[in-house]
Amino acid sequence: MTDDFSLGAVETALSPLERFEEYLQTKGKRITQPRRRIVEEVFRQHDHFDADQLMASIAKSPGIEKVSRPTVYRALEVLVEAGLLRKMGLGGRAVYEHDYGYPQHDHMHCQACNQLIEFHSDDIQRIRDAVGRQHQFRVTGHLLIINGVCRDCMRKQQRQRGDRLDRI
Amino acid sequence: MTDDFSLGAVETALSPLERFEEYLQTKGKRITQPRRRIVEEVFRQHDHFDADQLMASIAKSPGIEKVSRPTVYRALEVLVEAGLLRKMGLGGRAVYEHDYGYPQHDHMHCQACNQLIEFHSDDIQRIRDAVGRQHQFRVTGHLLIINGVCRDCMRKQQRQRGDRLDRI
DNA sequence: ATTTATGCAAATCCTTTGCAAATCT
C-alpha cells in the first residue's frame, strides 16, 4: 500500500496538525498553543467524543495545560470548518469524530449502551448521490445513524429475560 | 385504492386522535383537553415542526386555548411513544414529524435555507437491514439526512455570483 | 504595534422538573 496515487496516501500527506496550520494560515487565523493542544489530543486516537470529554482528556493528560471550555468549543468549530472533524448531533449534545485521513463511514447507535459502531457501505454513498441528482440538490455530505441494539446488549437482555423466567 | 388489505387502508383506519386516545387508554393515561388540542394542531397538516412552532401555532389558532410549554414537551414525548410522531435532532433542537399513516421517508437538509425536503428510497431500508444483520445489530430504525443545498438556494447563489461579476 | 485568541463570568437556548392546583376517570 505504498502507491503514491492511492487516496489514502494523498489525503494523509499532512498530519492533522500540519493540515490545520495550513488552514489557519489561509484564513488569517492564528496557530496558538491551546489550538495545538486540542488538535493533538483530538487526533491522539480515533474515537468519538464530545466537548466535555475532550476538555477532560486534555486536563488529565500529563504535562498538557488545560484549555477553557469556550476555547474548546471555538476550536472544535474551526476544526469542522477546516474539514478535520465531523460534527453530529446525538441525543442533545454534539459529538465529533475524525474526518481527515479517515475513510468514509456511517454509524449504528446502540440505544442501550449508547455506543457508536462504525460501518462502511459504498451503496449508501451511491444512493445518496442519486437522490441528490433526482432532486437537483447539491449534496455535500450526509448523516446516517442506524438505531437499534448492539450484539452485546442483546445478549444482556436475553440473560435478564432468562433470569426472570428462572425465578418463576 | 379501496382494497381492505392495502397497508395504507389498515394503517389509517383510525384518525391520529383516535389512535392516540387508544394508546392513552391502554397505558392508563388520560385524554385531556390540552392533549387533544396538541394532536389536532400537529396533524392539521403535514409538516416538520419544533416545540416552539407548535406552541405558536396553537396559540394563534382562533378559538383554541394556548397550552403551556411543559405540557407541549410532555405531550410530544407521549406522541413519540405512541408512534404518532418521530423525533429527530437537528441543529441543537428537536424536530418532529408525522409517523402515523405516513409513508417511510428520509430527508435532505438545505444548509442555506434550513428547509427539510422529504424523499423516499426502498434501497436505504434494504441496506440498513443488511448492515444490521452483518453486525448482529437489532435494527429498530434509522436517521438519514443528506446535507447540501437545495435547488432554489443554488439558483439564488448563482444569481448573486452573477451580480458580483456584473459590478466588476 | 496591531490584530486575533483566550479565559472568565454571565447569558442564551432548549428542555426538564418540583409542586400546588386543576382535571380526568
Added chain:
DNA sequence: AGATTTGCAAAGGATTTGCATAAAT
C-alpha cells in the same frame, strides 16, 4: 374520591457571548 395532568416558576445541561487580558503575527 383518587390518580393523573396542568401550569407556573425555577432548575438544568449544553453551548455561546461580552469583554478585558494575553498571545501571535
